[in-house]
Amino acid sequence: MVSFRAAQDLLSESGTFSFSLKTAFRVLLIMRCASALYSVIQDCDEVFNYWEPTHYLLQGYGLQTWEYAPQFGLRSWAYILIHALIGFFTKIFTSTKLQTFYLIRMALAAFSSFAEAKFYRTVVEEINPHVGRYILVTLFFSAGMFSAATALLPSSFAMSTVFMAFSYILRPPSHVDRSRTYYAVFWIGLGALLGWPFSAILGLPFAIEEVVVYGRDTTIDKEGKVIQVIRSTHWRFKRAFRLLEAILVCGTGISLPILFIDHWFYRNWSFTPLNMVMYNLFGGEARGPSLYGTEPWYFYIVNGFLNFNIMFLLALGSVFCVLITAYIDRQRVPGASRMDAVWPYILLGLKLVPFYIWFTIFTCQPHKEERFLYVAYPLITLNAAISLYLIRSWASRVARAFGANVNVRAYVLQYTSLAFLAVFALISVSRILAVVLRYRAPVSVYGALWQDRAPDQIVNLNYLQEDFPYNVSLKEKNLCVGKEWYRFPSSFFLPSDVRLQFIQSDFNGQLPKPFQEDLIEVTYDRAGGKKETWRKRPLRFKGTSAKATGFNDLNVADPSVYVSTFALGMVSVDQCDYLVDTDFPLRATTPNEPRYVDDTKTWEILDCQPFLDAENSKRLSRAFWVPGAKGLAWGEYCLLKRRP
Template structure:
């Protein structure tokens, strides 16, 4: 898990739609999130539940579904490179987009900004064709794709507005079909809000009001304006500098991607609350630009290669350099660690690749157990749990924070997921299995009904 939102803002409400129960956070109590994306995930969950027992089937289905959508980035990188520099450039750009560790890591993540990116790049490609004038049908489709990206992530408005101005300029035959496509998508999202919340477009306007005017997002952290540069340095280490040189070289061949990546980072830098995933839409743009820069260096040396075999070796060499860089940086991928300029990491358990996986595995293991009648969380924060998305059973979840809570609530659950030892009086709980410090315990017997203490009641009382 990279951030709790990938479950509780998308998959958890989808689970509630598909199976009737789930943890409800304040965003879905107050109505600041659209139901469109969770609704689509709910359909995927329902169609893929047969793939495995418990939560395994539909979790796999979600991962496969989102990963397939992410392949649009590889296709667009190839097409963009082919338009700019031909087949060699296309292969290099697509290869980088295919093997870059951040694009692989985020591809199955149910973040709106990630999924929005996978529609944003195709929309840009369809509309931006310097060599010829695209048809109205193509521009309308591009507008629809850009509209989906914007509706999923309203913060992309400066990026998409700049793209429209850059592409359309004074050509009304461009503006009309693209705006029609964007408007059509927004009408669909607004209509869904009208049926699922109080009024049309509620999730858009209320989200802006709550986070920007009321400042709710600041409760989750405030960072300085340069935080995203620090994030990139943490992620790319010293390779940030040669990569940015390649990006600058590539920007000369495709200025629009350079400007759009810049405006995404700049516009998000103006917001107080910053998370690396917010600027994810800029990452594949930077990778394509770096690919264009790499290809230009290779092509400039082509007269010296003389033969097709040597040209192939040059392209293969660039691919190997990018692959080794991706593997090296992936081994140290941890944005929460202090900034350092190492090249390799020696402990994958300290990276995002395995973060919180022990909690998810514990929850998923219980989804296979038919005897669960209640679950206690001892030392495990609910936001770092798998929720009902991974537990699947329609049983109460009780957050247990103190020994006194354990005494009051233990009759309400027969399983405990804990990352610290259980209180001494409760030795009737038997250890079942552990995953790197997170363990599942079981006691014999049934569960009592304990009202007004389950996770949804606790969250509602605390406003979380």
């Protein structure tokens, strides 16, 4: 039984416990580190557009997409350089580049955890401690955050900057204090210019609020005294001028480094955020994102439910929750007029609008991808937590209407939110386990390459020594992929003497091509007149400015990318030393995609791991992990080695 005083405190929300910034950061970092170590790479765009360029800067070779060709310049090297610098630092105390891969992920985990914790603390201080608590639980358990927080994607980076921006946007506007304006503009601008340009859309409600809403009319001086601010008749004009000033200062400060870094790599003047916007919005009918597939209008509803389950539904209904509360609970806010009572709910509604703007705009776009929703993840948690807080208040009002005493109403408040969060956490953990346990095979299988080495070659895999020249007599080996090209986890998973090659499959779109390697051969005169040739890195990065042939912005296949040929009704794989392929017994084979596992005369199996056959599994069973679930079909993800 809850004591009368404790029940009264609960109903009045006095003394509500909340974590400090440091504690919230540590709690979130636990889950983010788990994500860095176990989360699968869900998008081939993450590998080929971000991990591979990062690998090129660190190791001198990698794969290039058309977006990085100088004639197009859609991707910024400034974003890649930040992560490459982290990688350069980690090489001091790592022995393999695979460790560098995971340490870069750990850095992403730390940045995301801090941004989330700061967002949480602002909600606690400016909105409500209970809302902050719901947000913390949602962030910790969310399957969407588990994937997005450590993904090397501009949309993930923009998501973290949105967390940071809203940790200031959620504060009331101030006529005297300029920090809210400048910090919000800086983080929105950083996410848009360095990350994903379209994330700037989320700054529109903030700009409107900055000019329309006066906010606090008091400030605190250096001595801690509260000072009343006299409202000027021209305060909106001054606010608009301050906002414009912040946009110019922050925009220039962010854009110039990006411009000069991209110029150094591309060897031409190109502003990549503008190039990205122009291609996606004004590329013409033959170009644009729709070339890479379209999805139905309900795609983000299904995807949002998979990643946030019931909390996503609460986020969708948040505006209705506010409207209902404004109608049935107007007397909670005192005032002389109806507007006085409703105005706080209008201000609250302004905080909910950005999610609806983002969701509406991207639902209307034919081309849809899960990562496009990453930027809205902070807003989903905010809207959902506010909805849950209002719903628990409704439950308490209903209990009071039926004559419930203080203790019963306190229990209603406690267990209404607890029930929602418990169901959310259970479904979220089920989703995380389903993805990690059923689709992690590529990471394990590519890792088997590191074990397929003779003992005398181990020294050649020591990446502490890879900054030194190495012998060119060591033959490079080809690892080939066909239909499994899009699950390649990046060259960080390949030993230094292995290169990825493509063989023909039923896929007929454009594939990446190797960067011009940042490696040169140098001949040394040794004692006794003996000459030795070694390979070293000049660190000139000529591959970033070299105009590779065959690239186009129409997603048209380039036959020169294949190491194989198609003859006599089958794909030639003579140049492949290793091959990665999936074997799904329930799927039909084609001439371009035979069952290589059955060709035991040519290939021996180094490693095979179970891999879910999503096409032949029931949707609900494959989406969530349930012990003993029925309706799942399995295949094998295999690494094959050519027999001598």
